[in-house]
Amino acid sequence: MAISTLPEPPVKTMPSVAEIRADFPILDIEVHGHPLVYLDNTASSQKPIQVIEAMNRYYREQHANVHRGIHYLSETATSAYEDARRRIARFIHAGSTKEVIFTRNTTESLNLVAYSWGRANLGPGDEVLITEMEHHSNIVPWQIICEITGATLRYVPITDRGELDYEALDALLTERTKVFAFTAMSNVLGTINPVEELVAKAHAVGAIAVVDAAQSAPHMTTDVQALDADFLAFSSHKMLGPTGIGVLYGKRDLLEAMPPFMGGGDMIREVKMSGSRWNDLPYKFEAGTPAIAEAIGLAAAVDYLSNLGMDWVLQHERELTEYAWERLHEIEGLRILGPGPERRGGLLAFVLGDIHPHDVAAILDMEGVAVRAGHHCAQPIHDHFCIPATSRASFYIYNTREEVDKLVNALYKAKAVFAF
């Protein structure tokens, strides 16, 4: 079914951040005697009641297996599941629901491309190009597939400002490059990469472009047709939806030509003892009973984001990030990785003197402030800056300036405990 024939989502007036917060029950909890200040949104966002209730309603009123039974509930569940796919396809401006494949998460989406497209299309002499700022989920599958196929893996280096080295990129992209896989937004540096430009560079040498949109899809408009991405992957749980479901967008002609990723039920047209024929898109890539309630939850999440408008989401986070950038720089000994607030998404990874990030995060936690500490599944970035780990504060639609102030106060406490 063509996406353009769907009715537009209902328009509502812009709520205040206080009204948005009222939709998130978990934001009312207390942590160690303090109101929760949740600044770990890059790892996973919280969920609004609209998402929780959509999944609840499904299990109370609509559940059966999809695409199988000829009975009322199976038809209800199938309709709800496929309706979810349509709403998600519209959210990313996909041309067809056949191009929207449900997976478990970004990691599985990227593995699907690497294994299914990579094994069929890569061989000795071919090159896969990724970048030094990738999450491990956009590094390790390519390492494995290069090992299997004999292709060579190359990395675009990053500059000390935490941006791609474009001179090196232009030298590394050659007619040998078959895949250019890169993140739309770094989960450590916050860097927003110019996806459209990078896709065009890949296409200019005849490579396919694979976009890791795990950090961009929750926070800014995703238009797969405008970007001209060949594949684009993202996770539900970072964008108000449940865990256990993610999406792989792929161009139809590429998906049609690819072998399946996993075998099983739902992905076949016909199974004989001598062999099998594959089902049509998108089912060819959805072996086994899918995460039905989670798809419905993700659709409720993208409806929630669409009602706010992704431009508003990006603007809200940018204002918070600019404010946090200024406030954090007041703290002596604090260093933020990556580019300035005008070129980054709503996250700030930093080191505080020689205090270990685990200790920073533990002291912040005692003040009710949740941040991530560690290498954030991006060791090559940390190696580049010669540090083992960072602390990271990341924002979403429900965060406020007052919460940034609480983060800053808690950081002063950490400094006091470790007085240096």
Add this chain to the structure above:
Amino acid sequence: MDDLYRANILDHYRHPRNKGHLENPDIHYHDVNPFCGDEITMELKLDGDRVVDVAFDGKGCAISQASASMLTEEILGKTLDEIRHMGKEDILEMLGIPIGPVRLKCALLPLKVLKAGAWGLEDWPE
């Protein structure tokens, strides 16, 4: 925070005991915590089966480094067999602070390294 970062923990972190390296240690073992990159090396000098000198080296958070420092004091004079029988409870008692499931890995890394050395491993078995 007063719970986790008690004065004795911070004292061991700021002024680690037995930090450095031994000359010709009888046992030397090194490992990292893959989740956070914390590193610990443990070295022992033995008289028969008994620890007569000990040193650790490493980098990481206050909990892992304080745990290593306290552990070196704890095991001086113990036999390898006694070390092999040490467990999680011994470390929790030694640290004397409440530790959640995530930080437990930090607290236990030094013991893991020490026990691997006491069992005579060259590398952690795959």
